[in-house]
Amino acid sequence: MREITYLEAVREAMQEEMRANPDVFLMGEDIGVYGGAFGVSRGMIEEFGPERIRNTPISEAAIAGAAVGAAMTGMRPIIELQFSDFITIAADQLINQAAKNRYMFGGKGKVPFVLRTPAGSGTGAAAQHSQSLEAWMAHIPGLKVVQPSTAYDAKGLLKAAIDDDNPVIFYEHKLCYRTKDHVPEGSYSIPLGKADIKREGTDVTIVATAIMVHKALQAAVELEKEGISVEIVDPRTIVPLDEETIVNSVKKTGRLVVVHEAVKRGGFGGEIASMIAESEAFDYLDAPIKRLGGLPIPIPYNPILEKAAIPQEEDIILAVKETLNRV
Amino acid sequence: MIDSVLQNDKKITEEKLQELLHQMWLIRFFDEKVDEFFAKGLIHGTTHLCVGQEATAAGAIAVLEERDKITSTHRGHGHCIAKGADVKRMMAELFGRVTGYCKGKGGSMHIADLDKGNLGANGIVGGGIPIAVGAALTSQMKKLGYVTISFFGDGATNEGSFHEAINMASIWKLPVIFFCENNQYGMSGPVKEMVNIVNIADRAKSYGIPGVVVDGNDIFTVMKVTAEAVERARNGEGPTLIEAKTYRWKGHSKSDGKKYRTREEEMEWRTRRDPIARMEKVLIEEGILNEEQARSIEQRAKQDIEDAVKFAENSPMPSLDSLLEDVYA
Numbered sequence: 001m002r003e004i005t006y007l008e009a010v011r012e013a014m015q016e017e018m019r020a021n022p023d024v025f026l027m028g029e030d031i032g033v034y035g036g037a038f039g040v041s042r043g044m045i046e047e048f049g050p051e052r053i054r055n056t057p058i059s060e061a062a063i064a065g066a067a068v069g070a071a072m073t074g075m076r077p078i079i080e081l082q083f084s085d086f087i088t089i090a091a092d093q094l095i096n097q098a099a100k101n102r103y104m105f106g107g108k109g110k111v112p113f114v115l116r117t118p119a120g121s122g123t124g125a126a127a128q129h130s131q132s133l134e135a136w137m138a139h140i141p142g143l144k145v146v147q148p149s150t151a152y153d154a155k156g157l158l159k160a161a162i163d164d165d166n167p168v169i170f171y172e173h174k175l176c177y178r179t180k181d182h183v184p185e186g187s188y189s190i191p192l193g194k195a196d197i198k199r200e201g202t203d204v205t206i207v208a209t210a211i212m213v214h215k216a217l218q219a220a221v222e223l224e225k226e227g228i229s230v231e232i233v234d235p236r237t238i239v240p241l242d243e244e245t246i247v248n249s250v251k252k253t254g255r256l257v258v259v260h261e262a263v264k265r266g267g268f269g270g271e272i273a274s275m276i277a278e279s280e281a282f283d284y285l286d287a288p289i290k291r292l293g294g295l296p297i298p299i300p301y302n303p304i305l306e307k308a309a310i311p312q313e314e315d316i317i318l319a320v321k322e323t324l325n326r327v
Numbered sequence: 328m329i330d331s332v333l334q335n336d337k338k339i340t341e342e343k344l345q346e347l348l349h350q351m352w353l354i355r356f357f358d359e360k361v362d363e364f365f366a367k368g369l370i371h372g373t374t375h376l377c378v379g380q381e382a383t384a385a386g387a388i389a390v391l392e393e394r395d396k397i398t399s400t401h402r403g404h405g406h407c408i409a410k411g412a413d414v415k416r417m418m419a420e421l422f423g424r425v426t427g428y429c430k431g432k433g434g435s436m437h438i439a440d441l442d443k444g445n446l447g448a449n450g451i452v453g454g455g456i457p458i459a460v461g462a463a464l465t466s467q468m469k470k471l472g473y474v475t476i477s478f479f480g481d482g483a484t485n486e487g488s489f490h491e492a493i494n495m496a497s498i499w500k501l502p503v504i505f506f507c508e509n510n511q512y513g514m515s516g517p518v519k520e521m522v523n524i525v526n527i528a529d530r531a532k533s534y535g536i537p538g539v540v541v542d543g544n545d546i547f548t549v550m551k552v553t554a555e556a557v558e559r560a561r562n563g564e565g566p567t568l569i570e571a572k573t574y575r576w577k578g579h580s581k582s583d584g585k586k587y588r589t590r591e592e593e594m595e596w597r598t599r600r601d602p603i604a605r606m607e608k609v610l611i612e613e614g615i616l617n618e619e620q621a622r623s624i625e626q627r628a629k630q631d632i633e634d635a636v637k638f639a640e641n642s643p644m645p646s647l648d649s650l651l652e653d654v655y656a
Contacts, residue, residue: 025468051468057498062491065457066464069475072446073396073465092488096451097458105439105447106429107653141654165656 001184007177009151010040010116013158014078016187018048021076024162025052027063028080037082038118038177060086064093064115068101068167071113076162083129084119084171087137098167099142110165114158119147119171120211120261121306127298130306132210132262137169138239138271144168144192145239149213151181153236156190164192173210193240197249201231204255204320207246207272208232212259212311219316230320238268246272247281254286255323261310264293287323292316339389339550341615345624347389347546348610351381351603352628354405357414358577360632361404361421361435365581370421374435375402379544379576382602383508384409386549387476387569390557396444396462396475398455401436402508402575403448406478411443418635424642431645432653444473452513453479453486456505460492463503463560474560476504476553482513484527493568497534500565504556507568508543510575515587528570536566543571544602547609574600 004012017024025048026041032055035042045053056063060081067077081087087094094115101111121130138145144166148154154172161168198213199220208216213234220230233249235241250256256276258269273289276282292311300306321327358376365374377384384405388397391410399406407417412428420427421435428438439447446462449455459477466473483489484507496503507527511518524530531538537559541552549571556567574596578585585593610616616624 023469057491057494059491059495061488062457062460062495065454065488065492066461066495069398069446069458069461069463070465070468071461072441072458073462075461075465075468077461092451092454093457097449097454100437101447102656103653104429104433104437105441106427106432108429108439109441110656112656144655 001182003180004151004183006151006154006179007040009155009183010158013155017159017162024076026078027054027056029056029058029082031080036080060089061093064090067113068093068098068111071111072109077113079115081117084117084133085128085131095140099140111167112165114161114168114170116170118174120173121299121310122175126301130299134171135262135266135268138268146170146237147210149210149234151183155183156188159189160192175211192237193242195233195235195242195245198232198234201229203229203253204323205231205233205249205253206257208259212261215313216316219313222317223320243275247279250276250281251284254284257290257319259292259311259316261294263296265296267293269293290319290323292319344615347385348606349624349628350385350409352625353631354381354408356629356632358404372434373580375580376577377402377405380508380510380573381405382546382549383543383571383573386546387506387553390550390554394473396446398446398459398477399448400479401450407438407445410445412440414631414635415638418639419642422639424639425645426642453483453488456488457492459503460496460501463501466502474502474557476506478506481509481518481527493534496566497536500563502560503566504560505566505568507570508573509570510573514579526570528568531568538568540570543573544600546606
């Protein structure tokens with residue numbers, strides 16, 4: 001099977017959906033001739049034209065709000081915010097409008113749109129362009145939150161997100177954009193709410209999201225050399241969350257390490273740890289749950305500091321060993 | 328003015344004008360009843376009444392077609408009624424009953440009536456403005472030909488969402504009308520202390536679209552100006568900003584002592600500029616109805632609201648089973 005990058009997979013999902021359904025269109029800043037801040041929509045304006053690849057002014061609230069209004073009236077907009085940090089500027093429309101709309105209006109109508117946005121650190125863009133705010137979005141009933149880690153997942157999940165009748169926040173990790181993966185040419189979709197076991201193992205479960213899946217996979221290779229067998233579960237969507245797969249994995253291994261890039265305090269890892277503590281898997285635990293996340297600081301500019309702000313492969317290795325009492 | 332309304336728009340018949348008078352009474356009696364029940368503790372939460380502003384909702388929406396859409400505000404009962412909502416279901420919603428528009432989950436600030444093209448009231452100042460732009464975008468992209476009116480207050484024009492939305496609609500020439508109901512106060516903030524220009528409509532200049540000031544308590548002027556904006560929008564000429572100068576007779580919401588304005592000012596608007604009395608006077612002068620018919624229209628509206636109250640009181644409360652329903656489609 002051919003290999004394409006995560007970035008190309010996202011683009012391909014949009015192209016396939018736009019070819020299949022005239023109600024789907026893309027809206028955002030510089031997504032036209034420029035091709036988007038990270039080049040995700042490069043070339044799409046040639047195929048679909050400026051009506052459907054709709055360049056907007058720099059107006060995040062209007063972009064998100066127009067997506068809500070268009071979605072309520074029969075379109076299926078995809079909107080791109082250049083950096084996930086800018087969700088803060090669109091927050092009213094996402095949190096107070098899109099997420100509440102269906103429930104507060106008594107179940108009438110639907111708001112099917114996807115907000116795509118690059119998240120995470122590692123590019124030297126510092127504090128206002130590097131945040132991981134997914135826990136904030138996950139906290140809001142009415143939104144769905146997707147975090148693909150591979151090109152294969154990105155294509156399949158984006159297609160499912162576009163087909164979903166609810167507002168979906170689709171986080172694309174910037175450092176994943178250039179990663180390559182086997183991706184089928186045909187149409188396929190991955191249901192939201194279905195975790196993927198990225199690696200099978202027996203000694204310890206690592207639940208990792210986005211770029212941390214890759215770091216965990218590297219850590220697992222190192223740990224294997226020491227005879228430690230790691231299972232890696234990638235939830236892929238944190239809302240809805242596939243609790244069953246995580247619980248079953250922990251029941252099998254008896255140990256859990258949760259790792260994400262977002263600040264540990266108030267992060268989604270706490271949710272996963274609590275979910276396990278409240279589940280039948282608690283009785284299977286042979287060690288305390290370990291939780292790894294970003295330090296409680298804005299992401300610094302200096303590359304050494306930037307790297308130190310978030311969990312790295314060696315941190316994951318250490319955490320796994322701690323759960324096994326093998327430090 | 329009434330002649331020009333009747334001449335300009337063949338759809339506005341004498342019968343329609345009588346209906347509009349009935350509608351304004353419905354709006355007034357609805358909100359006065361809500362006020363009364365609120366004081367008695369029969370309606371909970373909070374509510375924002377549009378007594379005194381009946382001509383903007385009824386007048387602007389009168390020139391729309393059924394397929395056209397609106398977005399509304401937290402002071403939205405009038406828009407909702409004018410767009411064709413059933414006052415029974417509205418009252419039931421305020422009573423938190425399952426027969427309400429939102430099954431008792433939305434309340435006063437969150438009534439939507441999608442079947443009638445009402446995309447929703449809004450608890451966030453300025454929140455509905457970008458949504459109206461999105462609805463207009465659908466109309467343009469699917470060539471559906473409908474127009475969307477976004478209602479908002481003077482306070483909303485100081486929100487970023489107003490400026491972002493109006494700019495976006497202007498550059499794309501979307502079929503949307505930005506309708507500012509300037510009722511002189513954003514909560515307790517007098518508009519003249521919050522805006523350094525006399526007319527909010529002047530803000531249209533920044534976006535290259537027409538801005539029109541209109542007497543918001545004169546339904547005929549509101550209809551005429553809105554009809555022109557609707558025509559522009561339908562012809563693909565883009566948005567218009569309409570500023571209707573009006574006044575809310577009641578406070579912002581409950582427990583508003585109205586210390587920020589004078590009794591004299593209130594009386595001036597109530598006695599000399601009452602939009603319903605003004606319309607009724609014109610209709611009688613023009614021979615469209617007589618005094619007796621006028622009283623009968625008023626009585627009918629009063630009875631409609633009494634019926635709505637009965638319907639609401641006799642409707643069941645939602646069951647706890649519905650608590651988790653409708654978060655996701």
